Amino acid sequence: AQSVTQLDSQVPVFEEAPVELRCNYSSSVSVYLFWYVQYPNQGLQLLLKYLSGSTLVKGINGFEAEFNKSQTSFHLRKPSVHISDTAEYFCAVRGGNTGKLIFGQGTTLQVKP
Amino acid sequence: GAGVSQSPSNKVTEKGKDVELRCDPISGHTALYWYRQSLGQGLEFLIYFQGNSAPDKSGLPSDRFSAERTGGSVSTLTIQRTQQEDSAVYLCASSLGAVSNQPQHFGDGTRLSIL
Numbered sequence: 001a002q003s004v005t006q007l008d009s010q011v012p013v014f015e016e017a018p019v020e021l022r023c024n025y026s027s028s029v030s031v032y033l034f035w036y037v038q039y040p041n042q043g044l045q046l047l048l049k050y051l052s053g054s055t056l057v058k059g060i061n062g063f064e065a066e067f068n069k070s071q072t073s074f075h076l077r078k079p080s081v082h083i084s085d086t087a088e089y090f091c092a093v094r095g096g097n098t099g100k101l102i103f104g105q106g107t108t109l110q111v112k113p
Numbered sequence: 114g115a116g117v118s119q120s121p122s123n124k125v126t127e128k129g130k131d132v133e134l135r136c137d138p139i140s141g142h143t144a145l146y147w148y149r150q151s152l153g154q155g156l157e158f159l160i161y162f163q164g165n166s167a168p169d170k171s172g173l174p175s176d177r178f179s180a181e182r183t184g185g186s187v188s189t190l191t192i193q194r195t196q197q198e199d200s201a202v203y204l205c206a207s208s209l210g211a212v213s214n215q216p217q218h219f220g221d222g223t224r225l226s227i228l
Contacts, residue, residue, distance in 0.1 A: 032214065043117070043204055043219035051214045090156060099144055099163060099212055100172065103156035 002027040002093045006104035014112050015083055021076040021107045023091030033074040034092040034101065035065055044090065050074060061085070086111045115139065117220035119205050125226045128197060134190045134223045138207030145188050146208075146217060147180055151201035159203075162188065163210070192225075200227045 007022040025031065032051050036044040048059025055067040065076045074091060091104040118137040126132055138145050146161040158172040162182045173179070177195075182188040192199055202224050206217040 034216065036219075041221070043221045044206075046216045046218070049214075049216055092156075097212060098169070099146065099161045099208075100158040100169060101146075101148075101217060102158065103148075105155045 002029075002031060002095055002102045004091050004093050004102055004104035006089075006091055006107050008107050009105065010108045010110065012110045012112060013081055016080050018079050019077065019081050019085075019109065021089050021091075021109065023074045023076065023104055025072050025074065025091075025093045027072075027093060027095060030096050032094045032096065033065075033067060034094070035059065035063070035074075035076050036090045036092060037061075038088040038090065038106075040087075047076070047089075081109070081111050083111050083113060085109060117205055117207050117218055119203075119220040119223050121223060122221065123224045123226075125228065126195060127228050128195060130195055131191065131193045132195055132225065134192075134203050134205075134225070136188045136190070136205030136207075136220060138186065138188070138205070139218055142207035142209055142218075143185070144208045144210055144217075145182055146206040147188070147190050148204045148206065149201045150204055150222070154201075156204075159190070163212070195225075195227045197227045200225055 003026045005024045013019045034049045035047040050057045050067045058064045089107045092101040120135045143164045147159040149157045162168045177193045180190045202222040204222045206219045208217045209215040
């Protein structure tokens with residue numbers, strides 16, 4: 001079984017500042033890792049994914065994440081945030097032999113002017 | 114191209130009524146998933162379909178919940194005898210394959226409110 005923990009429920013940050021959203025996972029099998037973003041009244045949009053290979057993954061909108069197997073983490077980062085990045089961010093894991101995604105509880109990123 | 118389409122976008126119904134939620138996946142996607150998003154429980158997996166294989170129903174919370182996928186395309190999630198705790202946003206997703214490295218693409222969801 002897999003589980004995901006997002007360590008911060010809310011992250012306030014000023015515009016143009018860097019941000020890190022933390023995600024830790026637990027799994028007894030190899031996994032695929034994902035970050036999704038959800039804007040109000042919309043579905044989930046894929047930001048980036050880690051499947052294999054390079055542990056530093058780049059996604060859309062300037063986001064990147066680093067897979068750390070020893071620490072079972074997949075933290076999301078952006079060097080300079082914009083007001084438009086205000087949204088809910090979900091980390092998710094999928095075991096290699098199943099289709100279902102297991103999500104963390106989400107982190108609300110609040111970008112202030 | 115068209116994304117995952119869900120209907121209705123909003124549904125309000127009385128406790129005890131049955132509801133049907135519809136999902137049109139992206140054309141060519143063989144895998145289809147249903148998730149539920151609620152304030153108390155976050156995002157929960159409900160069920161997924163992969164081609165002609167038996168669906169994985171392991172996330173369905175009770176026997177009041179069922180889903181079918183006709184012709185390998187459109188899916189309907191049915192909730193019988195609705196309860197207030199069924200109030201949530203129901204999200205559908207599709208992908209090129211369930212156990213592949215293909216990501217899931219989500220629709221905008223159906224917001225279900227049980228009075």
